[in-house]
Amino acid sequence: MQGITIDHLLFIFKGAGWTIVLSALGFIGGALLGLPVALVRSSRNPWLARGTGFFVQLVQGIPLPVIMFVVYFGISIAGFDLPALVAAGLALTAYAGAYLGEIWKGCIQAVPRTQWEAAQCLALTPAQTAFHVILPQAGRIAIPPTVGFLVQIVKNSSYAVVIGFFDLTYSSRVVNNSTFEPFIVFTIAALIYFAMCYPLSRLAARLESKYQKR
Amino acid sequence: MNSIVRFDKVRKSFGSNEILKGVSFEVGSGQVVALIGRSGSGKSTALRCINGLETINGGELHVCGRPMHQPGLDLQSLRKDVGIVFQSYNLFPHLTVEQNVTLAPRKVNGIGASEAQSIAAYPDQLSGGQQQRVAIARSLAMKPKLMLFDEVTSALDPELTGEVLKVIENLAADGMTMVLVTHEMAFARNVADQILFMHHGIVWESGNGEMLKQPATAELNQFVCSGL
Numbered sequence: 001m002q003g004i005t006i007d008h009l010l011f012i013f014k015g016a017g018w019t020i021v022l023s024a025l026g027f028i029g030g031a032l033l034g035l036p037v038a039l040v041r042s043s044r045n046p047w048l049a050r051g052t053g054f055f056v057q058l059v060q061g062i063p064l065p066v067i068m069f070v071v072y073f074g075i076s077i078a079g080f081d082l083p084a085l086v087a088a089g090l091a092l093t094a095y096a097g098a099y100l101g102e103i104w105k106g107c108i109q110a111v112p113r114t115q116w117e118a119a120q121c122l123a124l125t126p127a128q129t130a131f132h133v134i135l136p137q138a139g140r141i142a143i144p145p146t147v148g149f150l151v152q153i154v155k156n157s158s159y160a161v162v163i164g165f166f167d168l169t170y171s172s173r174v175v176n177n178s179t180f181e182p183f184i185v186f187t188i189a190a191l192i193y194f195a196m197c198y199p200l201s202r203l204a205a206r207l208e209s210k211y212q213k214r
Numbered sequence: 215m216n217s218i219v220r221f222d223k224v225r226k227s228f229g230s231n232e233i234l235k236g237v238s239f240e241v242g243s244g245q246v247v248a249l250i251g252r253s254g255s256g257k258s259t260a261l262r263c264i265n266g267l268e269t270i271n272g273g274e275l276h277v278c279g280r281p282m283h284q285p286g287l288d289l290q291s292l293r294k295d296v297g298i299v300f301q302s303y304n305l306f307p308h309l310t311v312e313q314n315v316t317l318a319p320r321k322v323n324g325i326g327a328s329e330a331q332s333i334a335a336y337p338d339q340l341s342g343g344q345q346q347r348v349a350i351a352r353s354l355a356m357k358p359k360l361m362l363f364d365e366v367t368s369a370l371d372p373e374l375t376g377e378v379l380k381v382i383e384n385l386a387a388d389g390m391t392m393v394l395v396t397h398e399m400a401f402a403r404n405v406a407d408q409i410l411f412m413h414h415g416i417v418w419e420s421g422n423g424e425m426l427k428q429p430a431t432a433e434l435n436q437f438v439c440s441g442l
Contacts, residue, residue, distance in 0.1 A: 115306065117267060117304065118300065118305075118306070120289070121265055121267070121296075121297070121353075122318035122352065123291070123293040123318060124290075125322075128321050132317060133306055140308065
């Protein structure tokens with residue numbers, strides 16, 4: 001254990017803090033992007049559905065670190081001087097938006113067609129049908145896969161290290177470079193990542209069983 | 215005639231499969247009409263055309279004075295006047311019984327809580343007969359001029375069936391105009407003003423309850439006898 005001091009640990013934890021910030025940005029941005037994508041993809045309009053379908057295919061077909069590179073260097077070519085957090089946040093937003101859009105589209109389509117019929121036959125408008133009948137049911141179905149994907153966001157945020165963003169993986173590597181104790185350092189990082197992800201999985205299980213009661 | 219529903223040689227196809235081959239009948243105000251027939255005869259399809267769940271491909275259909283065969287019809291305003299109850303109830307599982315019944319009147323008509331029962335229960339806590347009665351109450355809460363029933367007792371055992379039929383009978387006695395698709399021959403005979411036997415996509419034979427005892431066509435005779 002020689003060489004690893006409290007200062008090193010605090011340094012590693014500082015990176016963990018930024019991992020949480022980046023993951024939150026990615027999830028919120030992804031949710032804001034993913035909901036319209038899901039609604040458009042489950043609508044009847046073929047043109048809109050095809051356009052957003054192309055966006056989803058694009059994001060799902062390119063590795064996240066490469067997306068991060070493209071966004072990061074694209075921003076500087078466009079003439080802006082922004083921190084790596086912005087590029088990482090945008091890339092993670094696109095990534096999360098595409099996947100959450102597909103997940104939520106599936107959840108909307110999982111609500112039985114008969115629910116749409118029953119609501120429309122009560123003279124509810126399409127907007128009222130969506131808001132009061134379909135989305136509440138789709139939301140309950142969506143909880144396990146959404147929280148499961150949040151865990152993916154936390155883990156995949158570690159790719160931001162390739163554009164020099166100071167997250168948990170980055171701070172661990174810095175400490176490793178100065179202490180030369182890779183196994184201990186990265187085990188600590190692993191434990192911190194697990195400590196962030198495990199409560200989310202437990203939360204998903206609890207939410208799922210709470211709504212199963214209905 | 216001041217009819218609530220008028221079918222005039224209506225045709226309906228699903229893809230290349232023609233289900234309704236020229237259906238014609240009328241439902242007057244306050245009348246109860248029963249549609250009977252084999253599966254695939256087109257009775258549920260005909261019912262679903264009445265409130266626009268299916269669009270027709272030929273002929274004319276008038277419901278509550280509105281021509282259903284014209285494109286661009288405002289279905290939402292029609293459905294304020296036409297209620298429907300389904301075989302599988304289709305209650306909203308995430309809402310309580312009271313919320314199920316009051317959702318549409320509150321959102322569409324802007325009414326405060328209606329005179330529904332105040333049960334803080336969810337649909338999956340009720341029996342089939344209770345769920346179907348909630349479904350009926352939900353459609354009635356909009357105070358429609360016409361009620362459609364699509365085989366609403368087919369998924370219920372005989373005891374529950376009796377419960378639901380009682381409710382429908384009371385509705386009919388109150389003067390509600392109704393079109394029922396049903397397999398309950400005895401019920402149709404007792405309650406319906408008009409019984410229409412559908413076969414191969416058209417109205418094969420029509421009459422009142424006596425028709426079931428003395429069928430005029432061989433097909434209706436076979437249909438009635440096969441149920442014994």
